[in-house]
Amino acid sequence: MSTSRVYSRGSHSYLGNDSSKEVHRLSSEDTSASGCQINELLGAAHGVAFSPDTLAQAHTDGYDNCAKCIGGSSR
Ligand SMILES: [Zn+2]
Numbered sequence: 222m223s224t225s226r227v228y229s230r231g232s233h234s235y236l237g238n239d240s241s242k243e244v245h246r247l248s249s250e251d252t253s254a255s256g257c258q259i260n261e262l263l264g265a266a267h268g269v270a271f272s273p274d275t276l277a278q279a280h281t282d283g284y285d286n287c288a289k290c291i292g293g294s295s296r
Pocket of ligand 1: 244245250289
């Protein structure tokens with residue numbers, strides 16, 4: 222695994238939720254109440270960053286696309 226715990230958005234392009242095993246693209250974050258809920262996942266200490274910070278790496282690490290900000294979920 223190449224994930225690391227994060228507690229803020231920082232300068233990351235992608236952020237994972239290690240509870241739901243979903244990956245979010247921060248540049249297209251859905252900030253609505255039923256959206257990505259990035260603040261909530263960070264606050265609950267479920268935030269992870271990938272190294273390298275790419276969607277391909279997130280998939281390698283077992284994360285699925287968030288339907289709100291990336292789409293194309295394989296589940
Ligand atoms: Zn999302």
